[in-house]
Amino acid sequence: MDDDALRAWSVSVRYPGQPEPALADVSLSIGPQALTVALGPSGCGKTTLLNVLAGFVPPSQGRVTLAGAPITGPGADRAVVFQHDALLPWLDVRDNVAFALELQGVGRRERHARAEALLAEVGLAHAARQPVWTLSGGMRQRVGIARALASPSRALLMDEPFGALDAFTREQMQTLLLEVWRHSGRRIFLITHDIEEALFLATELVLMSPGPGRIVERIEPGFSRRWLAGEPVRALKSDPAFIALREHLLDTLARHRQANDKETA
Numbered sequence: 001m002d003d004d005a006l007r008a009w010s011v012s013v014r015y016p017g018q019p020e021p022a023l024a025d026v027s028l029s030i031g032p033q034a035l036t037v038a039l040g041p042s043g044c045g046k047t048t049l050l051n052v053l054a055g056f057v058p059p060s061q062g063r064v065t066l067a068g069a070p071i072t073g074p075g076a077d078r079a080v081v082f083q084h085d086a087l088l089p090w091l092d093v094r095d096n097v098a099f100a101l102e103l104q105g106v107g108r109r110e111r112h113a114r115a116e117a118l119l120a121e122v123g124l125a126h127a128a129r130q131p132v133w134t135l136s137g138g139m140r141q142r143v144g145i146a147r148a149l150a151s152p153s154r155a156l157l158m159d160e161p162f163g164a165l166d167a168f169t170r171e172q173m174q175t176l177l178l179e180v181w182r183h184s185g186r187r188i189f190l191i192t193h194d195i196e197e198a199l200f201l202a203t204e205l206v207l208m209s210p211g212p213g214r215i216v217e218r219i220e221p222g223f224s225r226r227w228l229a230g231e232p233v234r235a236l237k238s239d240p241a242f243i244a245l246r247e248h249l250l251d252t253l254a255r256h257r258q259a260n261d262k263e264t265a
């Protein structure tokens, strides 16, 4: 057992007034080197699971722990990156990142230096003094990631972080995230609707299905480590093993959808 992991233990969540649980008996262990991706259709409980790990939503049953300590609410040890960034429009790029450091009581000169180093890590050194409203969607998400890295977090929890980006920018952000993952040593939990994104990034991929929200399959794709070892992204995404897994996941999702449709008919 991994004692340093971020773990969900048989977690169920039932929202008031809902006929069935949003999550039923979900267990997950995100170890220090892990990039765990939750994939599934709308309503399968992905965001609920992220909110439980973040401490925003308490489980109705089960528990969540980080390195063995119970999670009872939000904490600086878990940084959240949302699909739509929450940048502060009156601050420039550097100060949006430095703000997270100011909250930790870091002095002005040091927080500017650290913010600039984090912006360099996400490829935005040149944009440090730009107002955030001048940035593209991909650049805004980079600022969001730099800001998450500025917190003393041990885990990044990412809710569809690239969902609003075009396909090309999205692929760039996926490889950027793998670089950040390697350099920062943070464990990552990421949710997505996108099968290729999930397969490319995940060290562990959990496939979820609704009605009630649950994990129906777990696989360890291994393509992210191959990319970090030097294999080109396009070669990996057209690798027969990648395509076979993509088709398998599509098939499994379709079977679960049919089963759910029958139950609700």
Ligand SMILES: Nc1ncnc2c1ncn2[C@@H]1O[C@H](COP(=O)(O)OP(=O)(O)OP(=O)(O)O)[C@@H](O)[C@H]1O
Residues within 6 Å of the ligand: 015, 016, 018, 022, 040, 041, 042, 043, 044, 045, 046, 047, 048, 049, 213
């Ligand atoms: N605050 C809430 N109150 C009541 N029901 C909720 C609440 N949040 C989510 N739900 C319900 O719980 C179920 C799971 O929702 P959740 O947002 O976790 O799924 P999801 O897989 O993230 O969906 P999406 O991909 O569309 O964001 C859905 O049926 C949803 O309507």
